Amino acid sequence: MRDLGAFAFLRRRSRALAALAAWSLLPAAQTFLLGYGLARALDDGFLAGRTGVGLGWLAAAAAGAAAGAFGTGRVHRAVGALAEPLRDQLVREVVARGLHRAVRAGRPDGGTADVSRLTHQVEIARDSFAGLILVLQMFLCTAAGALAGLAWLAPVLLPFVLGPLALALAVFCWSLRPLARRQRAVLVADEALADAFGATVAGLRDVTAAGAEERTAAGVAARVDAELAAALALGRWGAVRVVAVAIGGHLPVLLLLFLGPWLLRNGVTPGGLLGALTFVTQALLPALQALIGGIGSAGTRLAVVLTRLRGDPLPPDGPSPDGPSPDGPPQDAPPLAAGRRARAPRANAVELRGVTFAYGGRATPVLDGVDLAVPAGQHLAVVGPSGAGKSTLAALAAGLLAPRAGQVRLCGEPVAGRGAAELAALRVLIPQEAYVFGGSVADNLGCLHPGPPGDAALLAAAGAVGAGELVDRLGGPGGTVDPAALSAGERQLIALARAFLSTAPVVLLDEATCHLDPAAEARAERAFAARPGGTLVVIAHRISSARRAERVLVLDGADLLTGTPRELLTRSALFRDLAAGWSDPAGAPGDADGVDPVPGAGLAYHRGEVVAHRSLRKP
Template sequence: MTPLPGHGAVEHGRASAIGWRLALPVLRERRRSLAILLFWSLLSVTPVVLSGQLVAVAVDRGFLAGNVVIGLVSLGGYGLAMVLGTWSKRQAVRPMSRIVEALRDHLVRSLVRGSLHNAVRDDRAGELGTVARITSQTEKVRQLSSGLLIPMSSVALTLVAATIGMFSLVPVVSLIILAISAVSGVLIACISRVWKQRYERALRAAERLSERAGEVLGGLRDVIANDGSKRAESDLDEALRANAGALTGVANIGGIRVGVIGLTGRVPLVMLFVLAPWLLSSGQLSAGALLGAATYLMSGLEPALRTLINTVGNVGLELITVLNRLARYSVAPELPRGGALSVDRYDLVLERVTFRYGPHAHPVLRAASLRIRAGEHIAVLGTSGIGKSTMASLLAGLESPQEGVVRLGGIELDRLRTSWLRSVIALVPQQAYVFAGTVRENLSYLAPEAADTELDEAVLVIGLEELVAEHGGYDGEINPDALTEGQRQLVTLARVYLSPAHVIILDEATCHLDPAVEERVERAFARRSGTLVVIAHRISSALRADRVLLLDNKGLHAGTHGMLLRSSPTYANLVGHWYPSGVGDFPRNAPASSASEAGTIRFSKLS
């Protein structure tokens, strides 16, 4: 497939590899969910394993032998196996959903990050087709993967069980059926290759249509002013026709595939009944064995072949095609791979750090130097968009500076083992993430071995008692959509409080909490062992900190509240925004040192 120009495309072979790599991190992180899914999927094929043999026993040793009890017990056992299989399929839905949702979130992050980095790197505006890819193609991956995981994990065992069962009852017919299935499989593989090419063409056509429509709508005023309506209409019509033609091509080849798949599933059963009179008359097959073989075909082999070809082959092919397509746009500069080191001290140091988001972008930080002592409580302030979150990402090792270094315990971050660094530094963003599951699972996500006493402490100091009680305790199920933004932030904060992290960075992670609750949370983290860095959205956070870091157009400034009041007009303006001059007392929660350093400046209470 020819790469589109100007899209940071990679050659097809590499894109295929990256397509799978997009999903691998999620699969590695969700190994436990995968194991649980496999267990329930394997248990769900119990009816297939037992079906033919139980039917054969019920007919030959039961009803035809005049023993109704054996017949009924055998059929009853088959019914119980079906109940067990259905229940197992239901149990497999939860681990499947956790894997699928994690995959979707990972793809969105990867695609957004890749598109932004490519746009900045090439000094151009973001692509209008990016929105289509994020919304439609990532949602397509979500739908396809949810329809693929459970069938893929059980279809192999179903085929093996049904084939062995068939061989045990009708070996000759089984060989003929396998030969027919092999020929059909080769034919379907050839058709699928053509289908994949047409589906890729349809994806490209849809992206071009989205981009063309965005360009026309975005420049509508210029189109009208320059009397270009007919040209714009012609361009859109051309893109629409190309998109419709590509979709028609996919539908046509898809219809052929459906026909071949249907024949592959039906021919074995027809072959069995065609040969049945000869098999019965020659004594090679009993009536019970015939019904058992038909059962294996109808409830095992035929559905499994249809699932393998139609679901795994069709949906799987579509899924990898979309992943490969997304991989072309999500390629971004990789984060430092990390070394093999760890440290036993946790002071953070920035040494002459310069960071910009592209070669032509204005530096967010320029030659910034800073030392944060282990156990120190720091507040970071600055106007919106000045780079506070960028500095948080640098301190956490999520971004790397173009110049200078960031060190933890005297060692550069990119020399530290990545998994260890992620467990030591916890960055809590403004957008809180709560997943569907129990209260315990949400709180102990970063500390799986946490005891109830540790959960109790976190709930108490963060202020989650009411939420836990509303859900009936730690084993109650959480519906993330039913929680307020403030409740989500509290759950996330309690999760991080329980974590083993030695450095906590709160990037406006309390913005949806009222001032009293925010103070309670910050004081809880300040008492907790370790370093606390608060990207503040209220000046009251600065009054509780040991030191304040101020970011402005002139760079990075550090000092106490009182020092910055005297030396920085920007800081004085920020303080004036929250505490206008006038009648009132200095905030009661301010440290005494700050009050004495503030001199004669008077402040009103926080509204």
């Protein structure tokens, strides 16, 4: 971070460092008296027959322990005077950098990685810094007291303790760089996982609307696996710490015991040998374990976290030597919405066999024993009074509802048991209330496409369904979509362009053009009907939609009748009543399809809805 070099930071807090050094003298004296007092108590007291002298030296060692405890408490206060200013400075830096990145990226609410830095990594830095200072202080005080005691007791003891200790420190220092790399990988994976979870939670509706559950789950799972792999790699390198502790803490004990007779013959007293073993087992070994554990964890975490908090970029994409990359899903993760191009449709694009459905176990079925076959490439319109089951039929065909009995097939494939991504590859359903999310125009139009479709394809799809002018007004493919600023009709145009751009062979429009004028509705439906190999099923909002279709399905309670519009005028009383309020002034000015969009006065509504105005006759 800016001006956050270790020496510069510590130099600005010289008073806290001076207090830390002064209070550290008491723990150092405790260590010295621990081994030296025990040696003198044995040599000058108990072995010499002077019990009082021995007890006096033991009392001195106890007094040193009390003084060391008092000094340790003051040391913790001095460490707090260093750690808290560090946290405050880190918080200021992270907030400033996060706001700068957010403003530059046009995302004023920041990002989940910034939240991870502020709430998680700053605390890691504060705790790691305090722990590092404490273990360094303890080791230096303990080593100073122990080595001074060994030199005072018998200088010949020093090589057998100091040599293994130096070797242990050398081995541990050699492992610090790999440990830091692995620790960095853990933190990077943590940030990536936080971003993945944040984006997934915030975009659950988008994921569901795009049929991207499997791809999203695969991406999050890859980041979880990456964090696990990084943690396991860090754990493997932790074995080096065990080796270093064995060299520096356990090897001197073995040497002193093995060479004990030789040492006693060369001037070392029994008390001196006991004091040396006490220095090693009760002082140096715990201090070395704390130092290696503290620097190996707190030290590497501190170095890596400070680097991350400085805003350094993530490492380049690609697998790490110890596991999968945390920066993205595996290469074989399924792409958005489909996982593959839509398969070629078979004889019937939509097929219902004996389908029965009811909303509730004891409710009267909305659809009962329905058989329906829509050949590939056909344009079918579904009409009927409100509550006849038109939207239910569309939801069943799309696989959003499961029938109580019977079977639903899309392109020859059973719908039951298929995941969202598989269904998205076969069909796209646009409901009456079109879903549009905040983001770019390209994101909204291309979210059902298996891959980036390109600007030309986006503009062509928008132009085909009549959304070209809207896309231009929004700034083209790179423009920003604000759902709240769009009218209901404009949201429907975006949803229609999205469906047109998908590779699904079956398109289900459940009154998806009800907020468009008749000319715009006709243009959109003709565009879908002309898609090569595409099948269009329209839940008709206006009777003009039914008259444009190749075939019409009339839902009238238990009766279900299909045929061409002309055939149904003679075979279905309901269809005749629905069409009766519509005039057909051929070539009427401004009329896109030769059908007058204004209903007759006898209908219940005057916006062109397909709603019966009186009791209907059976065929």
